[in-house]
Amino acid sequence: MASTTSGATRRAGGIDWEKRVDDVKVSKTDLNNLVMNYLIIEGYESAALKFAQEANITPQYHFYDIQDRVQIRSAIHSGDIDTAIQRINDLYPEMLDTNPSLHFSLLRLQLIELIRACTSSPDGDISEALNFATTRLAPRAPGNPAFLQDLERTMALLCFPPESLAPPLSELMDPALRRNVAAKVNEAILESAHWMKEAKIRGLVRLRGWAEQRLPGLPPMSLGLDIDGTESPDAMAT
Amino acid sequence: MMSGPSSLRRAAMVAPASSYASVASGLSRLPATSTPDLHNNAPASNRTSNSFAPKQPQSMPTSQPLPEYLKQTAYAERLLQHAKAQQAKSPSYNSLSAPISSLTLPGRLPPVHRGVAFDVVESAPVEDDLITALPSRWDEHDKWTGIEVLNDGLEVKFIGPQKVNDNEAVAVRADHPMSPQCGIYYFECKILSKGKDSLIGIGFCGGKVAMNRLPGWEPESWGYHGDDGNTFSSPGSGKSYGPQFAANDVIGCGVNFNNRSAFFTKNGVHLGTAFREVKGGKLYPAVGMKRLGEHVRVNFGQEEFVYDIVSHMKEAKATIYAEINQRLNPSSSLDESTLIQAFVASYLAHDGYVDTAKVFAEDVQKEARALASSGRRGSVRPLGIKEDQHAINRQKIRTAILQGKIDNALELTQDLYPNVFKENEMIHFRLKCRKLVEMIRLVSEASSHSSSYNHSHSHSHLKLQQYKHHSHHDDHMEDVFGRDIEIDDHSSGAGEWEKLEGMDKMDVDEEEDNSRLRGPLDDAVKYAQQLRVDFKADTRPEIQKALEESFSLVAYQDPKNSVLSHIFDEDGRVAVAEELNSAILVSLGKSSIAPLERLVQQVTALAQELSEDGGPAAFVNIHSDILRTCTF
Numbered sequence: 040m041a042s043t044t045s046g047a048t049r050r051a052g053g054i055d056w057e058k059r060v061d062d063v064k065v066s067k068t069d070l071n072n073l074v075m076n077y078l079i080i081e082g083y084e085s086a087a088l089k090f091a092q093e094a095n096i097t098p099q100y101h102f103y104d105i106q107d108r109v110q111i112r113s114a115i116h117s118g119d120i121d122t123a124i125q126r127i128n129d130l131y132p133e134m135l136d137t138n139p140s141l142h143f144s145l146l147r148l149q150l151i152e153l154i155r156a157c158t159s160s161p162d163g164d165i166s167e168a169l170n171f172a173t174t175r176l177a178p179r180a181p182g183n184p185a186f187l188q189d190l191e192r193t194m195a196l197l198c199f200p201p202e203s204l205a206p207p208l209s210e211l212m213d214p215a216l217r218r219n220v221a222a223k224v225n226e227a228i229l230e231s232a233h234w235m236k237e238a239k240i241r242g243l244v245r246l247r248g249w250a251e252q253r254l255p256g257l258p259p260m261s262l263g264l265d266i267d268g269t270e271s272p273d274a275m276a277t
Numbered sequence: 278m279m280s281g282p283s284s285l286r287r288a289a290m291v292a293p294a295s296s297y298a299s300v301a302s303g304l305s306r307l308p309a310t311s312t313p314d315l316h317n318n319a320p321a322s323n324r325t326s327n328s329f330a331p332k333q334p335q336s337m338p339t340s341q342p343l344p345e346y347l348k349q350t351a352y353a354e355r356l357l358q359h360a361k362a363q364q365a366k367s368p369s370y371n372s373l374s375a376p377i378s379s380l381t382l383p384g385r386l387p388p389v390h391r392g393v394a395f396d397v398v399e400s401a402p403v404e405d406d407l408i409t410a411l412p413s414r415w416d417e418h419d420k421w422t423g424i425e426v427l428n429d430g431l432e433v434k435f436i437g438p439q440k441v442n443d444n445e446a447v448a449v450r451a452d453h454p455m456s457p458q459c460g461i462y463y464f465e466c467k468i469l470s471k472g473k474d475s476l477i478g479i480g481f482c483g484g485k486v487a488m489n490r491l492p493g494w495e496p497e498s499w500g501y502h503g504d505d506g507n508t509f510s511s512p513g514s515g516k517s518y519g520p521q522f523a524a525n526d527v528i529g530c531g532v533n534f535n536n537r538s539a540f541f542t543k544n545g546v547h548l549g550t551a552f553r554e555v556k557g558g559k560l561y562p563a564v565g566m567k568r569l570g571e572h573v574r575v576n577f578g579q580e581e582f583v584y585d586i587v588s589h590m591k592e593a594k595a596t597i598y599a600e601i602n603q604r605l606n607p608s609s610s611l612d613e614s615t616l617i618q619a620f621v622a623s624y625l626a627h628d629g630y631v632d633t634a635k636v637f638a639e640d641v642q643k644e645a646r647a648l649a650s651s652g653r654r655g656s657v658r659p660l661g662i663k664e665d666q667h668a669i670n671r672q673k674i675r676t677a678i679l680q681g682k683i684d685n686a687l688e689l690t691q692d693l694y695p696n697v698f699k700e701n702e703m704i705h706f707r708l709k710c711r712k713l714v715e716m717i718r719l720v721s722e723a724s725s726h727s728s729s730y731n732h733s734h735s736h737s738h739l740k741l742q743q744y745k746h747h748s749h750h751d752d753h754m755e756d757v758f759g760r761d762i763e764i765d766d767h768s769s770g771a772g773e774w775e776k777l778e779g780m781d782k783m784d785v786d787e788e789e790d791n792s793r794l795r796g797p798l799d800d801a802v803k804y805a806q807q808l809r810v811d812f813k814a815d816t817r818p819e820i821q822k823a824l825e826e827s828f829s830l831v832a833y834q835d836p837k838n839s840v841l842s843h844i845f846d847e848d849g850r851v852a853v854a855e856e857l858n859s860a861i862l863v864s865l866g867k868s869s870i871a872p873l874e875r876l877v878q879q880v881t882a883l884a885q886e887l888s889e890d891g892g893p894a895a896f897v898n899i900h901s902d903i904l905r906t907c908t909f
Contacts, residue, residue, distance in 0.1 A: 056882075063878040067628075067855045068848060069904040070873055074621055076907035078637070086637040087909075093630045093672070095679045095847070098909045116647035214648040215612050222614070239903045240617055240873075242602070243880055246903075249601045250883035250894060257886075260879050264619055264872040 056258060071096060073240050080229065080238040082109045104232060108225055115221040116214075120149035127224065134227055139179070141227055143186050146175050148220050150193055151211055158201045165197055343411075344463070344578025346586045351888060351898040352458045355408045412451035412464065412562050412577050420449035421488040424566065428574070433564060435472065435571040446476065446491045448565030451577070455481065455560055457534035458888050460895030461593060463586045464562050465529040465542075465576040468503070468522060472568030477503040479528050479541070479573075481560045491565035497557045500565070501528065501541045508541075508551045519548040527583045532560065533593070534891025542584040594896040601897075620873045627871035629671035629858055667865055670694075671858055678854040679847070683712035686857070694861050701860045706820060707853050709808055710827045716801040717830045718845055721837045723797060805831055877904070 071094045078087035079098065084105045091098055107130050114123040124145055127134055135142040153171055157163030172194060180187040195208060204212060226236040251257065347353050414430025424447040425436045433449050455462035466479050480492030480500030492500030493509025501508050501518065503526075508518040522528055522543060529542035532555060539552040564573055576582060618641050625634035670693050677686035687708060690697055698705040805828050812820055826844065833839040859869035870878075880899060887894035 059885075060875075060878050060882045063881045065874050065877045065881075066904075067851055069907070070624065070628075070871075070877065072907040072909065073873070073877075073904065074624060075909040077617065077621055079909045083637060083640050086633055086640055089636045090625075090630060090633040093633050093676070095851075100909050113644075113647055116644055117650050217648060218612070218614055235906075235908070238617075239907045240620065241613060242903050243876060243899075244613060244617060244620075245601050246897065246899070247876060247880045247883065250880065250887050253887055253893065254883065257883075262872045262875050262879070263868050263870070264616075264623060 060260070073243070077238040077240045079105065080225075080235065082112055082225065084109060104228065108228055111224060111228075112221045115145075115148070115224065116217055118152045118155070118217065120145055120152055123224070124149075131228060131231060134231060138227055139183075140185075141223055143176070143179055143183075143189070144220050144223060146179075147189055147193055148216065150176060151196070151216070154193070154196045155201070155212065158196070168197070344586075345581070346461075346463065346590045347411075347459055347578070349898060349901050350459065350895070351884065351900070352408075352456065352460075352895065354898065354900060355458070355885075356410070359408045408458065409456045410453045411456060411459075411462075412453045414452050414577070415449045415564075415575065416452040417449075419452075419488070421447040423447040424449050431577075431579075432469070432572065432574045433566075434573075435566045435569055437569065444494075445489050446478070446494075446565045446567045448478075448488045448491060448563055450482070450484070450488070450561040450563050451575075453561070454484070455532055455534075455562060457891035458895055460535055460888070460891065460893075461531055461533045461586075461590060463529060463531040463582065463584075463589075464578070465527050465582050465584065466564060467527045467574045467576070468524050469572040469574055470570055471503070471524045471572075472570035474568060475503060475523065475571060476567040477522075477571055477573065478509070478565045479503075479530055480509075480563055481530065481532060481539075482563045483557050484559050484561060486563075488565075491567070492563045498563070499539060499552050499555065500563070501530070501551060503528075510552055518551055519543060529582065529584045529586075530562065531586065531589070535593070535597075535893050535895060537891070545583040545585070547584065547589075590896075597893050597896045598902075600893075620876060624871045624873040626665065626668055627862070627867075628855075629668055629675050631668050631672040634668070667861075671861055674861070675854045675858055678708075678711070678857070679850050681715045681718070681850065683708055683715055686854075687712070690857065690861070694864055697857070697860050697864050700864065703819075704853070704856050704860050706812065707823065707856065710823050711849065711853050713801065713804055713808065713827045714830065714844055714849070716797065716804060717836055720797045720801055721835065724835070802831060 071090075075087065075090055075094070075096060075098060077083075078090055079100050082105055087098065087105075090096075107126070111123050111126050114120070114126065124135070127145075135145070150168060150172055153168040154165075157165045157168055172190070176186075176190050180190045192208065193211060196204070196211060199208065201212060210216065222237075230236045251260075343353055343356070415426045415433055417426040417430065420426065420433075423435065423437055425434045426432070426449065427434060430452070435447065468477060471477065476491070478491035478493055478500040480498065482492055482495065482498035482500075486495045486498045490498070491502065491509070492498050493502065493514075494500070494512055496511055499508070499510045502515075503522040505515070506517070506519045506521045507515040509515050519541060520543060527542075527544050529545075530539070531542070532539045537553065537555045538550050539555050540550050541548045562575070562577075564575070566573070622634060622637060622641070625631075625637060670689070674686050674689050674693075677683070677689065808824065809828070812824060815821070826841070830836045830839075830841055830844060833841060836842065837845055863869045877899070884894040884897050884899055886892075888897070
């Protein structure tokens with residue numbers, strides 16, 4: 040692999056790296072397809088319909104399940120895990136039974152939401168959260184070390200005041216967790232419908248992060264992406 | 278990919294060329310499946326489409342096998358691009374007679390040419406000096422005496438002397454080194470016959486290794502030997518490896534340039550890793566032998582392999598993708614979802630999809646509000662999206678072009694951004710050409726509409742004859758085309774027309790029919806003439822080529838079903854709309870490239886960089902893995 044690195048710096052270190060990037064021809068049709076694929080997979084129904092109109096493209100996809108997916112996702116995003124689980128069981132009765140880790144993720148998120156509710160007020164009652172943990176989560180944990188660890192870590196939330204949490208505990212209270220669980224549910228539904236489980240654009244973003252890491256000698260590359268008014272140079276280091 | 282109709286139309290292109298093919302000669306690039314026209318000036322009437330056997334121009338490189346297992350790779354795409362660029366460069370290049378390429382690629386790839394003249398963005402062949410060709414045969418100039426290369430370079434045979442010193446043999450190298458950009462290179466050898474006390478070695482070596490030794494007996498040489506089943510990777514380094522091999526066995530040899538290892542197969546069975554740390558520069562497939570009667574045939578991918586290398590390749594690819602998809606450190610910075618929302622939102626705004634951008638922003642904000650109910654901002658950041666009048670203007674202009682209302686777009690641009698055409702006359706010109714295409718489309722649509730209830734052959738044929746005569750005898754028309762138009766009344770063109778006619782026969786007033794067509798047709802011809810006058814002095818080849826291509830449409834009786842039908846593809850509208858949009862953005866001092874486009878460019882360049890010298894991205898193909906599989 041030594042030759043790879045030296046080769047990369049040899050070619051890429053010079054000024055022509057920028058030119059090589061500029062010279063890549065990108066088809067607009069490909070970009071439009073990439074966006075359309077994202078809107079449908081991630082459940083942005085009205086945007087997808089508008090985009091089909093404005094970009095003059097015809098989706099082959101039947102929108103029948105998109106609203107179900109959106110409802111479930113919204114419920115998870117707003118922390119209403121009970122509703123989400125009910126919806127999933129109504130629409131896809133076998134999904135949670137056949138996917139124990141997804142089921143556990145949802146239940147654990149529900150526990151986190153219960154803990155959030157009781158720790159956010161000074162005289163919150165933790166008995167509901169404790170009860171939920173012992174009856175719903177604890178029976179599932181012993182068979183799987185990862186579940187057990189997740190459960191233990193979640194219970195630790197009860198010991199610390201929410202405003203002074205440090206990683207990895209703070210990650211549990213982060214809204215990104217709701218989003219991740221919602222994404223997993225979305226993937227599972229799409230997979231059960233034999234669709235690709237995630238939008239292709241995600242692969243593209245990850246490829247960039249991966250390749251950059253593999254090629255440390257490259258000059259920094261800007262994307263011209265304006266988030267919160269400032270360019271985030273490390274935005275891609277996910 | 279987009280929906281069916283356009284691909285159907287493309288399929289129609291390969292129908293027998295119409296009688297006006299001579300008009301199109303040199304103007305359009307046809308798939309190799311249509312009859313090549315080797316002589317531009319041959320009178321059309323002397324030809325029928327079947328009696329004229331296609332002849333490969335001598336300057337074309339010999340057909341190179343592209344092994345099945347490499348077909349989905351970025352390497353294969355680059356090879357094709359390179360071949361196209363070479364072809365375009367060669368002075369004897371005739372776009373109609375030369376096949377697109379001697380390579381064959383799977384149907385998954387996009388059509389090579391879309392919307393021809395206007396589509397510089399999507400199909401321009403690029404020079405790629407970093408790409409190297411694949412081994413295709415044994416090299417008769419790179420061998421030891423005593424070994425003979427037969428059968429188009431695919432077979433080698435021991436021819437003597439009967440006695441060879443113990444530490445000597447005869448060997449041959451392939452014509453090209455194995456390309457590390459493939460990720461894995463694989464070939465197979467079939468032992469056709471073997472001699473007494475046979476000693477055959479199969480493997481690979483550097484370009485300077487002596488050819489009087491078996492593969493594996495020298496430094497920078499690796500081989501698997503049939504007499505003892507051992508592998509060798511330097512003098513006297515035999516290592517027990519696999520079974521012996523003899524006549525009728527098929528021995529495969531694969532080099533993984535990503536982890537620098539090599540393996541062999543016997544009759545389709547993987548024998549395990551033979552070498553690690555395979556180092557060196559260019560490595561060539563090699564075979565060596567020692568006894569009379571030894572005879573070996575190689576498969577460089579021109580036929581199916583015995584070993585399932587396709588699955589092997591898929592596994593290697595899956596391993597790399599597992600690594601890519603591993604979410605490293607998800608909490609370290611801006612999360613992936615927000616990042617992607619930002620890419621999509623900026624793309625929609627940048628490219629003028631105003632309404633979509635608005636709706637998307639609402640959805641995203643709704644989502645952000647839901648997440649905010651957790652009472653924490655956390656790592657999820659809301660996305661601010663602003664409205665912008667220029668985006669709305671750009672959207673109007675784009676919509677006009679996408680709907681084929683080119684006049685509308687020309688006016689809007691002139692009014693709102695008067696500098697854009699001054700500074701980008703090429704775009705102005707392309708729009709005008711597109712306007713001509715749209716005018717001809719109208720004529721063509723009107724004519725096929727009328728033919729749906731005017732079913733009389735003779736009448737409609739007559740109508741076309743009149744138009745043909747008009748074009749043939751009219752000096753202006755000849756001026757428009759700038760060349761003599763050969764007209765042939767009795768070959769396939771009329772046949773196609775008949776097909777469209779349907780079966781019923783019914784008389785309608787021919788005059789009325791003619792007059793309905795004549796107006797728009799005259800307008801189109803007049804507009805074409807005006808364009809010709811305006812740009813006569815401009816000798817730039819791209820201008821002249823685009824002009825000729827557009828004009829040639831006028832000559833077709835039914836252009837939408839002609840070999841030039843692809844010009845009507847709506848992709849052509851998209852291309853010119855995007856170009857204009859970018860030009861307006863630049864005139865406003867903004868980047869002409871949206872972050873999403875930038876992302877694709879960067880990832881493409883990164884992946885290419887990371888596939889040189891056998892880097893792991895050799896197993897990644899942005900096109901076939903991501904862009905062309907975006908179903909929706």
